[in-house]
Structures are given as C-alpha cells and as structure tokens.
Amino acid sequence: MIKIATFNVNSINARLPKLLDWLKNSKPDIVCLQELKCEEKNFPFEALSDAGFNIAVNCQKSYNGVAILSKYKIDDVIKNLPMLDNSNETDPQARYIECVISVNNQAIRVASIYVPNGGSELMADQKIEQSEKFIYKLNFYDRLQSHISSLASYDEIQIFAGDYNVACQEIDIYDPKGFEGQILFHLQERIKFRNLLNIGLIDSYRVANQESQAFTWWDYRGNSYAHNKGARIDYLLVSPKCADLIAESDIENEGVRDQEKASDHCPTFIKIDLC
C-alpha cells in the first residue's frame, strides 16, 4: 500500500517543525508540497532527506514554489507547464513540478500543482472576470488541461495533486451562496476545474466519500477553523488507472490544522494498492 498526500504548507521553513512531525505521524510515501515561499538555496534539503525522502523542487523567492518528496526514486522531472502558444518563455511563477516515481517496477506520474488564487483588489466598477490575476488563473487552468490531455494516451497511474484554489461543488464550501461569483467559487473557474474531470480525471476524495462535507483550507482571519468556515480546494485528481487502485482517500485536519503555527491548509491523501 502506497500513501500519497498533498499539503499546501504556506512557507516550508516556517512550517518545517510541524511538517516533520506530520511526516513522522502520518507516514506518507509520496508528498506534494505547495507554497514553499523560498529560494532553492534556502530549501531544507537536509532535514527532509534525513526524514527519508528523495526531493524534487521548483522554487521561487518569497512566493509560490512546489516540491515532491518521495521514499522512492524520482525520475524525469519537469518544471513549469508549457505556454499555450508553445513559446519557449518560462513561467516566472513556480507553480508546477512533475516527475515519474517507480514503485515495485510500476511507474507513477506525480505532479505537484499550485493553481493561482486569482483574487485581487478590484478597481471601482471592475469585475472579477476582468482582473489580470483572475485571467491568469483561467489561463493556468487551460495550460494544465492542455498538458494533462497530452499525457492521457500514456495509460499510466497519474496523480495531479495540489492546491486548485477552486471549490468544486456547493458541498465543498461553507457558504456557497455567499461565495457565488467570488474567488474560489466563481462559475468560470469552477467550469475550468470541472473540465479536468470531463477529460477523465477523478476527484479521488469523492471515491471514498460520496456525501461528506470536509474542507482542506480555512482562512486565518475571523477564527475560521473554530467555526469550520472552510473550503475543499486541495485535491488529488487521478487517472482512471489510478482511481481503480484507491483503497482509501481522506483529509487530515485533526492534529494538523488545529495546531499552533499551522498552515491555513491541511493535508489530503489517497492510499493505493499496487499489485
């Protein structure tokens, strides 16, 4: 049984002691991390290597940054999604890393993804759909879909895990009416997210939890966690070949999000049975 988790840590260095505790207790084999918020030279390679992980990173100073930790060997690392026009321009924002991990002679393609939040202060009379950050978010989704489509023919075990910054359905956010048209629950971004499901990816949390309401993120402001005012915006979207192997899928907020110095997100994971 292999456990694969995703966790937006909101600064790898601010979270390091808590992250190491969680790794020790939760015992994931593969972890996708988002919001590292550090340059590569400041990434805690030694501490995480000592914890037993191979490491692949795509770092950026102060903002963004994604990584993959794995108990198994990491190969074929790709950093950043291609641009839609296939130009050789690289995205200045470090939001994507992908690799192939071999477990008992089976290849698993794993990606750690940090979709842009897309929210911003709006000028007078400006609508959210007109803001540059929101347009960048929608464009990032288009790039992601294009890339995932290009991998579909491989018929692999594929896991696209990370912070998608979208609550999929009404059950996935505490106040769907209040968030209608707002960031995290705007129709246009929900359509982009659903497009990933329409091309064949599966929301792995829902494989084992059809009806339950559970969140992976709670705003630091307003004591949101105590009031359970959250949203499910972190996902492991998986290929059909992976979905067939799922033995368990869940969210780990207790003992993580309720701690001092917690990230505003908590981990979510799947366990898969590799024959």
Place this chain on the structure above:
DNA sequence: ATGGTCGCGAGGCGA
C-alpha cells in the same frame, strides 16, 4: 465591521 491574519522581509504584496 469594506475589516480580519499570516508569511516574507523590512513596506506592501499575496493569499
């Protein structure tokens, strides 16, 4: 209540 709270890095931006 047009705020609130973190993290980065040293003022304001991003979430």
